[in-house]
Amino acid sequence: MDHGTLLVNNTDRFGINNSTLEFTLVCFPEVHSWDISGLLLFFLLGALFSNMTLFVVIVLEPRLHHPMYYILAMLSVVDICLSVVATPKILVMLWTGSTTVMANACFSQMFFINLFSAGESSIFLVMAYDRYVAICSPLHYSSIITKGFVAKACVFILVRNMAVALPMSLLAAGLDYCSSREILHCFCENMSVEKLSCSDNTSSSIYGLVVFILIGGSDLLLIVISYFVILRTVVVARSFSAASKAFRTCGSHLIVICMFYITIATTMVSNRAVKEIPRPVHVVLSLLHQLLSPALNPVVYGALTKEIQHAILRILGKIKIHP
Structure with a gap:
């Protein structure tokens, strides 16, 4: 995927401008490229198809024009972006050798x-x-979760994550890169790139760890607390059917969410502390983070929801096939 450029003015010890440097990606030299590319292509197409379908269904079905489904549409857009930001480049690399x-x-x-x-x-x-x-507060739902709330949440997500992501890239770009420019990864992952620096990358490494703990850790903690309170509320209500449905829904949500955070945490730990973890394991976990969660989210949050299922059937019912 071709992105805009982040200009880098630092020079390495050989006097070469970093913006003119070339890195070499070393993905899976010990595995046949077609074996890996087939699996990546399968997950990529699955993620794209499922997320695009869910987004189109939400846009086309008026009955889904509610804040909850707007948030789900936002997740589909982010999943599409996350799955295509690196995977197409990896596939081209595996197929062409570039x-x-x-x-x-x-x-x-x-x-x-x-x-x-x-x-x-x-x-x-x-x-x-x-x-x-x-x-937990169904009587106040319509007054709290509004279209205005979704708009504010969208702005919050964009501003917060721009403020988090931009310094990480700028810190890595500001480092000096010398003779060794082989990235032992399938894409430009922070820690794999920073290892190639011949200057001190302590600040960049610490910043990435702090961001993960403060942002990812706090998000995960609040999510777990929210689902715990939800389950407690349902159990206290003593409704077996409601409790059973809540356990199934919350359980599937938490499984996908935990997989998302576990893959990130494992890659960070394997890079910083656990050196004996094989490099292919680290690379695979990073790829799963970009493809597995985007492929599963539309199924867990969308296809398992009765409203989404009915919307898909209504849209399919309107399609007329002419001989």
Whole structure:
């Protein structure tokens, strides 16, 4: 995916401007490229098809024009962006053998990966709050979760995540890169790129860790608390059918959410602390983070919802096939 460039003015120790540097991506040299590319293509097409379908259904079906489904449409857009920010480039690399990437394109890819990853975390939090209000304060739902609330949430997500993602890319771009320019990854991931620097990358590394703990950690904690309160409220209501439905819904949501955060946490830990984790495992977890969650979200949040199912059937029922 071709992105805009982030200009870099620093020079390496050989006097070469970083913006003219080229990195080499070393993806899976020990595995046949077609084996990996087939799996990546499958997940990519699945993520694109499911998210585009869900977004189109929400747009076309008037009965879904409510704040809850607007938030779900936002998640579909972010999932599409996250799945295409690096995967198409990886597929081209595996198919053609073209493994070089310009430094500016690399840092730009890094920025968008961080932006959309943080965006998905933020939307998970907004969706958890939406479910909390719907179940724990149903009488106030229509006055709290409004179109204005969705608009404010959208602005909050964009501003917060731009403020988080941009410094991470700029810090990495400001480092000096010397003779070793082989990125042991399939895409420009922060820590894999920063390892190539011949200057001190402590500030960049600490910033990335702090961001993950403060942003990702706080989002996950609030999400878990929200679902815990939801389940407690349903259990106290002593409605077996409602409790059963809530456990199924919340359980599937939490599984997808935990998978999203676990893949990020594992890659960070494997890079910083657990050196004995094989590199292919680290790379696969990073790829799953970009493809598995976007592929599963439309199914868990959309296809399993009766309103979405009925909307799809109504749209299909309006399609007339002429001989």
